[in-house]
Amino acid sequence: MASSSSSSSSEKRWRYDVFLSFRGKDTRKTFTDNLHKALERAGVNAFMDDSELKKGENITAELEGAIRGSRISVIVFSENYGDSIWCLEELVQIMECKNTLGQLVFPIFYHVDPSHVRRQIGMFGPAFEKHEARYVGTDKVSRWRTALRGAANLSGFDIAGRYEGDFIHDIIGEICGRLNNTYLHVADYPVGIDSRVAYICNSLSVGLDDVRMVGIWGMGGIGKTSLAKAIYNKYIHSFESKFSCKC
Structure with missing residues (x-):
């Protein structure tokens, strides 16, 4: 608080x-x-x-x-x-x-x-x-x-x-x-998230002149939203426009 x-x-x-x-x-x-x-x-x-x-x-x-x-x-x-x-x-x-x-x-x-x-x-x-x-x-x-x-x-x-x-x-x-550049709150103690962020970021190839769409699928409560927020925060400085949503 x-x-x-x-x-x-x-x-x-x-x-x-x-x-x-x-x-x-x-x-x-x-x-x-x-x-x-x-x-x-x-x-x-x-x-x-x-x-x-x-x-x-x-x-x-x-x-x-x-x-x-x-x-x-x-x-x-x-x-x-x-x-x-x-x-x-x-x-x-x-x-x-x-x-x-x-x-x-x-x-x-x-x-x-x-x-x-x-x-x-x-x-x-x-x-x-x-x-x-x-x-x-x-x-x-x-x-x-x-x-x-x-x-x-x-x-x-x-x-x-x-x-x-x-x-x-x-x-x-x-x-x-x-x-x-308003950062999204990920979690107070995001244990183990860094390796997952790195894995997905390697697949994004940010900087190439194309469009990538990534879907994160899994059972509820395993940290999908936290992972998406962490990736968003990592690249927030790289784009002129951005938005986030939870589907």
Whole structure:
């Protein structure tokens, strides 16, 4: 009962599927807008801040709540991302949520070199020279540098000369796959199931360009449903769509 309650409370915590962090002057009306619309078409509830002008240096409580209430944060690193104190404070919050709430974080490198983000050089260099001069004696810049290093070291997406439509398609596929991967409960103590799963999986030849149908037959109570669920869970990451039923 404890694990069921924990799972239920986790689901209720999420207000949004995705939080989009981006530099408005770079991508609001171009890449990020296209990505947001693609997420909506895919049925993903994504939060995108609509306010053009940010006031002050601290993000609002509403925005912080949106970050904490999102299952996945997507960070669009672009040319002027490092200039924005607002974006950097968002990033710190996102990385804190990753560490404390288990939030998934995907960096997108939109015409910026991931190593430049990681090391704050290149396009990010002049911005951080200004930050260092402005915030002498505070820990702000060190927190931003730590957050950038952490985010840039995560597995993400680099456009690197690709067509934007194909690039967005791959991002949507990855996000939808993560959101839809709900594992089925097999059993508390699935003794001896691994060898049976391996036997059937060897017959499936997953990865071949064909269709396989497997029937599991036997008397009641011997674990047919548990076996089917275990196989489903094993391959849940491999398919764009899936469903389960008990006949």
